[in-house]
Amino acid sequence: MLKTILMSSILLLGSTLHANEYIHVVGSTTVLPVVSQAATLYHQQHPDIIITVSGGGSGVGIASVIQGTAQIGMASRNTTAEEQAKLEGKVDNIVIAADAVAVAVSKAVYASGVHALSVGQIADIYRGNIRNWKEVGGLDARIVVIDKEASRGTRHVFAEAILGDKHARAKGASIISGSNNEEQAIISRSNAAIGMLSNAWLNDKVRGIAIIVDGKLISPTIEHVRDHSYPLARGLHVLLPKHAPQAAQKFVQFLLAKQGQTIVQEVGYLPVH
Amino acid sequence: MLMLRPSMLASFVWLGCLTAAFSIAVLLWFLWDNAWLFFQQFGIQTLWLDEWYPYENLYGFLPAITGTAWALLIALLIAIPCGLAAAIVSSEIVSSTWQAWIRLSMEVLAGIPSVVYGLIGLWLLLPLLQSQLNLLTGHSLLAAGLILSLMILPTIMLMAQDALQGVAPEQREAAKLLGLNWNQQLLRILLPQAWPGIRSGILLAVGRGLGETMAVMLVVGSLDRMPQPFYNILEPAQTLTSRIGREMGEAAFGSLHFSALMACGLILAIVAVFFSFSAQKMRPST
Numbered sequence: 001m002l003k004t005i006l007m008s009s010i011l012l013l014g015s016t017l018h019a020n021e022y023i024h025v026v027g028s029t030t031v032l033p034v035v036s037q038a039a040t041l042y043h044q045q046h047p048d049i050i051i052t053v054s055g056g057g058s059g060v061g062i063a064s065v066i067q068g069t070a071q072i073g074m075a076s077r078n079t080t081a082e083e084q085a086k087l088e089g090k091v092d093n094i095v096i097a098a099d100a101v102a103v104a105v106s107k108a109v110y111a112s113g114v115h116a117l118s119v120g121q122i123a124d125i126y127r128g129n130i131r132n133w134k135e136v137g138g139l140d141a142r143i144v145v146i147d148k149e150a151s152r153g154t155r156h157v158f159a160e161a162i163l164g165d166k167h168a169r170a171k172g173a174s175i176i177s178g179s180n181n182e183e184q185a186i187i188s189r190s191n192a193a194i195g196m197l198s199n200a201w202l203n204d205k206v207r208g209i210a211i212i213v214d215g216k217l218i219s220p221t222i223e224h225v226r227d228h229s230y231p232l233a234r235g236l237h238v239l240l241p242k243h244a245p246q247a248a249q250k251f252v253q254f255l256l257a258k259q260g261q262t263i264v265q266e267v268g269y270l271p272v273h
Numbered sequence: 274m275l276m277l278r279p280s281m282l283a284s285f286v287w288l289g290c291l292t293a294a295f296s297i298a299v300l301l302w303f304l305w306d307n308a309w310l311f312f313q314q315f316g317i318q319t320l321w322l323d324e325w326y327p328y329e330n331l332y333g334f335l336p337a338i339t340g341t342a343w344a345l346l347i348a349l350l351i352a353i354p355c356g357l358a359a360a361i362v363s364s365e366i367v368s369s370t371w372q373a374w375i376r377l378s379m380e381v382l383a384g385i386p387s388v389v390y391g392l393i394g395l396w397l398l399l400p401l402l403q404s405q406l407n408l409l410t411g412h413s414l415l416a417a418g419l420i421l422s423l424m425i426l427p428t429i430m431l432m433a434q435d436a437l438q439g440v441a442p443e444q445r446e447a448a449k450l451l452g453l454n455w456n457q458q459l460l461r462i463l464l465p466q467a468w469p470g471i472r473s474g475i476l477l478a479v480g481r482g483l484g485e486t487m488a489v490m491l492v493v494g495s496l497d498r499m500p501q502p503f504y505n506i507l508e509p510a511q512t513l514t515s516r517i518g519r520e521m522g523e524a525a526f527g528s529l530h531f532s533a534l535m536a537c538g539l540i541l542a543i544v545a546v547f548f549s550f551s552a553q554k555m556r557p558s559t
Contacts, residue, residue, distance in 0.1 A: 059523030067526060086525075144409045149495075150328060151523035167328035175412055175509045176495040178519065189400065190410055 021247045023051045027061015027074030028153050029179040030198040031236045033267045034097060035074060038260050042251055049247050055179050059151025065091055065239045071248040073239035076153030076198070080166075092240045096255045097269040100199040101157050101232040102208035102220035104183075108191040109207075112139035116210035116217045119231065122162050125194060128172030133192060146186055146195035147173035154180070157234045158196040200268030222270045236269060301546075304539040311532035320540075325497040325511075327520070327530045336499045337537065340414055340510040344489060345482045347418025347506065348425055353475060355422075356429030360471075361459065363430075364437040376434065383427035391491035394420040399492060406507060412494030414506040420488050425478035432477065436470025437463055476552035480545045486514040495519055513537045 025035055032055050039051035056064075058075035065073035066086045076099070079087060087093070103122055105114060114136060117125075124130040125143055134140045147170045148155035156166040163170065177183040180201045187193045188205035199220045202208045210217040211231055224230035240252050254260050261271040315332055322333030363375040398419060399411030440463055448462045464471075494509020497516065501508070517534050524531040 056522045063523055063525055142409065147496075149519050149523075151520070167326075169326060173496060174409055176497070176519070178495075185395075186410060189403075193410075 021049050021245065023049065023072065023245070023248050023251060024070045025051060025053045025072040025074060025238075026056055026064040026070040027239075028058040028076040028236070029055040029181065030076040030099065030154060030200075031074035031096070031238070033200065034236070034260075034264050034269065035072075035238070035255070037263045037267065038255055039251075041259065041263070042254055049251070051251065057149060057151050057178065058153030058156070059149075062087070062239065065241060068241075071241070071244055072252065075237045075239060077156040077166075077234060078237075087239070090242055092242060094238050094240060094252060094256070095235040095272055096238055096252075096260070097236040097264040097272060098225050099234060099236055099269045100220040100222070100225045100230050101154050101161075101234060102197050102199040102202055103158075103211065103232075104187055104195050104197040104202060104206050104208050106144075106187055106190050106193045107205045107207060108141075109133055109138050109194070110209065114138040114209060116212050118212040119162055122194075122211070123164075124172075126163060126170040126172050131172070139192070141192040143172075143174075144186075144190050144193040145170070145172045145174045146183055146193055147176050148183065148196065149176060149178050152178070153234070154196050154198060157232060161232050222268070225270050235272075301542060304535055304542055307532055307535035308539040309532075311529060311536045314529065315533075323499045325516075327524075327533065330529070332529075332533045334513075334537070334540070336497050337511045337513045337516050338540070339500065339503060340417075340493065340512040341483065341514070341541075343414045343500070343506055343510070344417040344421055344493070344512055345479065347415060348421035348482050349475070349479070351419070351422035352426045352429050352478060356426050356474070356478075357433050357471065359426075359430045360433035360437055361463075364434045365459070365463070376431070379427040379430050382423070383431070387424065387485060387488045388491075390420050390424055391488035394488060394492040408507055410494070410509070412492060412509040414493065414500065414508075414510045416492040417489045417512065418506070420492055421482050421485060424485060424488065425482050428478040428481060429471075429474045432474025433467065433471045436467035436474070439470065440466045473552045476548045479548045483541055483545055483548075484514060486518045490515040490518045513541055 025039070032053060036053040039053055043049060043051060058077050061070070061073035061075050062079060062083050064070035066083070073091075075093075079093065103117065112133065114133065117136060121130065121136055125136075125145055126147070128145075130136060131143055132140065133143055148158075150167065159168045159170070160166040175186065177186055177195070180198055183195050183197055184201050184203075184206055187195050187197070188203075197206065197208075199208055199222075202220075208220045210219040212218075213229070213231060218224050218230050220230060220232065225233045238252055238255065240248060256273060258273075261273050264271045311332070319332055320334045320338065322331070323335040324331045324333045325336065359375065359379070363372045367375070394416060398416055401411070402408055402413065402416055403411035444462055444466060445458070448458045453461065489512050493512055493515050495511055495515050496509040497511040500506065500510050514537075517537050520530070521534055524534055
């Protein structure tokens with residue numbers, strides 16, 4: 001009797017395990033809000049598909065796909081030559097949205113009159129040549145310069161456009177942050193911070209400033225991403241291995257379809273379809 | 274009730290012991306094997322260089338080693354006196370009810386996950402340091418040291434308390450019979466007698482402090498640069514563990530960057546093993 005119960009429970013366990021399919025998505029915390037909302041919706045429509053989404057940054061997302069520890073990777077930057085060599089022919093790199101990397105400042109800085117900076121001024125801040133907000137027309141306070149972990153997609157895009165190279169050093173950095181969340185928290189708690197943040201993460205305490213290009217002020221909005229005038233625009237990618245399970249491929253199609261693209265818009269990015 | 278023959282029990286004990294020894298050996302071998310590529314290319318002198326830019330193939334260890342040393346030193350400077358004082362109070366002064374409560378609270382303190390300490394640091398300690406010391410954000414080696422001190426306090430306190438209670442009653446009675454006052458009893462009899470146990474507690478705490486990653490990573494600022502000047506503990510800095518935590522996800526398995534991070538791990542492991550061995554050595558042989 002005991003044996004039968006034991007056997008049937010094992011069979012039951014086996015069959016439930018078999019019915020559910022698991023997809024693990026890892027990478028950029030910029031892409032994460034879109035994918036996690038889409039995953040929730042997708043799970044409601046397909047209860048047997050369980051999707052787990054975690055952050056770590058674009059570099060982690062790309063590395064996870066290369067090493068096969070995730071079924072889908074998320075990246076908020078283009079792959080480097082080194083990464084591309086490992087991905088070539090094995091992984092599809094799909095753009096699901098576009099976005100602006102905003103130069104974000106603390107509310108107090110914005111209120112003191114810093115509404116726009118030129119690329120040169122921002123570069124000088126990150127190189128350590130400008131150290132006080134008063135030098136660019138703001139309040140008298142030492143600038144808290146927030147740099148990001150070297151692997152982060154946002155940093156690649158920012159450093160390439162502002163400092164000229166995606167791996168450029170930022171001598172003026174006073175602190176290193178990781179995820180968008182962490183960076184947003186530091187900026188909102190400080191009265192004198194500057195950082196780089198996806199425009200969907202801006203709020204009342206974390207203000208995006210305009211960038212001065214050829215004398216024109218270009219603010220980090222979706223409209224300026226659409227007309228290609230904003231210098232810090234980028235695509236948001238998902239990386240799908242060619243041999244990925246059917247369920248993973250279907251989920252990526254879902255991201256590109258109407259429902260997925262609606263979520264892209266709701267989060268605050270520019271849809272691609 | 275399962276009956277065990279003495280020989281079977283002995284083999285179980287041996288099996289357990291060998292498993293433990295084997296895992297330690299595998300761990301050290303793994304670290305060494307992976308760090309070897311790095312030391313082969315850069316040599317041991319890279320430990321004294323102060324620039325860490327993996328993308329430019331610059332792997333200087335000095336800032337992180339300095340940061341680790343400072344964070345640990347601050348933690349010990351606070352936790353040793355506090356832990357010892359708490360142990361003395363609970364074992365020598367208060368009633369046994371209070372003693373049980375103090376012990377319980379220390380055990381709770383020891384059981385809290387490190388990420389919780391990190392979040393406490395992030396939301397309570399950093400704003401406090403920022404406003405009181407007029408710092409940029411509060412992220413600093415001081416913050417890391419303060420959080421660490423809280424985390425290693427239970428180890429030091431519990432070990433010291435056990436050591437104090439382990440002092441033979443005859444010794445206490447003899448001290449009282451000699452007419453020694455409380456200060457003399459404590460300083461001449463109890464602390465010297467309990468010292469080996471207290472010392473082991475401190476060395477264990479050193480091991481824990483060296484290896485702590487999550488809590489330190491959240492409050493230290495992760496800025497891989499030498500503190501200017503080197504004793505400046507009020508600016509963001511980097512520790513070996515926080516560097517590993519921040520960069521490991523991205524480093525491709527087998528790459529030079531990965532190997533360099535393994536070298537960080539190897540250094541920590543060697544120092545920890547060294548301290549553990551000293552803890553063993555210094556224990557009284559009886």
